[in-house]
Amino acid sequence: EHFDQPTEYYLTKEENMxxxxxxxxxxxxxxxxxxxxxxxxxxxxxxxxxxxxNERVEKWVINTKELLG
Incomplete structure (x- = not known):
């Protein structure tokens, strides 16, 4: 059911916040x-x-549980 909606359904424009x-x-x-x-x-x-x-760099993982906790 979640995937029945297009991406735009889940986006919120800043002007509507x-x-x-x-x-x-x-x-x-x-x-x-x-x-x-x-x-x-x-x-x-x-x-x-x-x-x-070029010096190699990697992205850090974001701990979303910590952000929401």
Whole structure:
């Protein structure tokens, strides 16, 4: 039943949000924007580079249970 609805059904436009919802969205955006990439290192702590010579980074996992708790 959940998948019977298009994606747009679950989206909320900012202009349709209450001031409290906008404040919550801004708080969440600030939190997410504060994330820094995880730099990949070898066992000795040296940075790992890709084939082009760029330092490898990985995304952090967001603990959504902690956010909602």
């Amino acid at each position: 209450s001031s409290e919802e906008v404040a919550g969205l801004e708080k969440l955006q600030g939190y997410v924007n504060s994330f820094v990439p995880a730099h990949c290192v070898d066992r000795a702590g040296n940075p790992i580079f890709d084939a082009k010579g």
